[in-house]
Amino acid sequence: MRLPNYLVLSPTGVYHFRWKVPKRFQGPLGLKVVKRSLGTRDARVAHLQALVLASRYAVALQGGDMAKSVDELLRSAQKGQVDFEVVAGPHGYTVKTDGSAQDNAAALETVRLLNAQGVASVGGAPLSASTRIALEMAVEKWSKTLTSGARKTPGQKLEAVKAFVAWKNSTRKRSPARVAMGDLSKTDCAEWVISLKQTPAARTGKPLTDSYIETKTRWLSLFFDWAMAAGYYPKGDNIARGHIKVSKKAKRLQSKKTGWQPFEVAQLKMIFAFPALKAMRRQSSRWVAMIALYTGARSNEIAQLELADFKIVDGVKCIHITTEGADKSLKTEASERTIPIHPDLLALGLWKLVERLQDDGESKLFPNLTFDAKNGPANGPQKAFSHLLSDTLKIAARGDGRIGLHSFRKTVIQRMQDGLVGKEFRVAYVGHEGGRDLDDDHSAVYGKKVSPTVLAAQCFPALDWANLGVVKVAALTPLFAPA
Incomplete structure (x- = not known):
């Protein structure tokens, strides 16, 4: 998932807030760029903290009030000392506030930025510590549950999920930090499907069929079903579902074209x-x-x-x-x-x-x-x-x-x-x-x-x-x- 310009991921996997000071304020503040660690590897938590900071700076500049230092604002955001509550809903984000006029303005600016960025809704509740489990570790745990079904099916399921893990790792900058379950979003799954559509099949060299890709996403969705039930991913809509759908008619036509042929x-x-x-x-x-x-x-x-x-x-x-x-x-x-x-x-x-x-x-x-x-x-x-x-x-x-x-x-x-x-x-x-x-x-x-x-x-x-x-x-x- 592409990060907004005010959020930076360090090589250690920790997110940082980055704010470019407008030119007319660079002299009075003595800064061109503000960059501070947010102290979290959780993409959603970092996103919200960064938006709170960005909105407060914007409001402070508009009102000419920069009384709070960068560090004070940062500590306020990290400790959750805000006078408004952001609520994620099915149609975007809303705000509840009883604060000052300045905090009201900051809250509204935060919601505007959230909706504009299309940040994934996570139901309003903070992510539990269990969602910080590494993706690879979660896959390893899930693999131990694949003991039933046909002979090849468990291996096919695991192969599909490992392919997703390999793709996700390949899209990241070099970092010793591993991808956490809580960092994954529906966008990641959508981009994986796009990459599969551009991948040639090993046997024919032609693009992978939609039926094949749909099967891969179905196996991945089973992994996320398990992860949500096990508490390793926030409960809600399965992020691996809904990216590709093949009609029964299309499947039959594809089977006739690429399937097994009878002998003469x-x-x-x-x-x-x-x-x-x-x-x-x-x-x-x-x-x-x-x-x-x-x-x-x-x-x-x-x-x-x-x-x-x-x-x-x-x-x-x-x-x-x-x-x-x-x-x-x-x-x-x-x-x-x-x-x-x-x-x-x-x-x-x-x-x-x-x-x-x-x-x-x-x-x-x-x-x-x-x-x-x-x-x-x-x-x-x-x-x-x-x-x-x-x-x-x-x-x-x-x-x-x-x-x-x-x-x-x-x-x-x-x-x-x-x-x-x-x-x-x-x-x-x-x-x-x-x-x-x-x-x-x-x-x-x-x-x-x-x-x-x-x-x-x-x-x-x-x-x-x-x-x-x-x-x-x-x-x-x-x-x-x-x-």
Whole structure:
């Protein structure tokens, strides 16, 4: 936030009052500039003290009365010895006074300056000592509360807030003093958003999208919600909210432009050709890709599967996608589901793999994966698959879109849409919440859980990849056989 000309921030973080004496008074006073420490690192307190001093000097000069020395006026302002009260309201500042004519004039001048400067309202109450906590320290405390939610979400929240801290520090002059929570204002958040709009994305080099920036500000607003509840920031409006808003329509259009793209059948034939699959050396990477092709499940939903998640329901062999077990998380509550296993996956040996691992005393379907990886256990398979696409097969996304393991999810949804599979069945099969990514409308889908038998009958015909020449089961089986 840009400081007014009468307020100076020293290298130690302490604010000083600076007043340039008008030329006609420089001789009588023997001073050209008055500069005194306000003895505070609190921007709001310093601002008000400086305005009191500035207004009193202005009134004193107008009346020709400079009886009080600079130091006397300073002590008066710092001790709060003023005969008027400034009240912050939603539409600016007002004044209550019972003082002398001179103090009345000074009070009115203070309010005029406050409203002209647009000083942030803080509710009239002085900031508590807890608001002097350093921003970095508050972030560190907040980070210890981020223990719930999906695997990546806590890290994404912390990354966004740390980005704000780094930006704020970069805008300050060199100073050993750290930014205090109480010094932050809505203007800081607004300027951070402006800087994000001018920052190129690492992947494309193009400006960051509004949807991305909105997500960052949402994480920052959660931090300030916590800070206000914890007493580290004055309660009131969240200063991180309201700076950017993206409509649902704009989000959908942006998602279509820069989001995950489905694979074409010709591309799928290249991916699931024997030489291409063999190029992914680990069976776990091959299995994750193959299961994704038939289920549309997210890569981490597949990679975190436990042997206990494979069940027989009403005579149908199924996969139960759930948070039950160790090292698991799901994107939403609607992600939990039980789906039938496609006959092609059984023919490739998926159920036999489960039985073999059970005999070996394992609990995970892919025990060789790293379950504490930042991007989840699918991190390894994701990298292997991306390497296959870019380096081996030279398959690239169109325009600004993306392709990878998540493209199988889009592919499965599109195939079922083209196959006229009902929305209720699609939602039950892929685990979307409210059909959000399935159709253009955002109407919720409610009803009883669909049985595996019904799901198989409704969804499998649209996912007959063998009949389309994508998966040649007999030829690929050796790639999934025990080593």
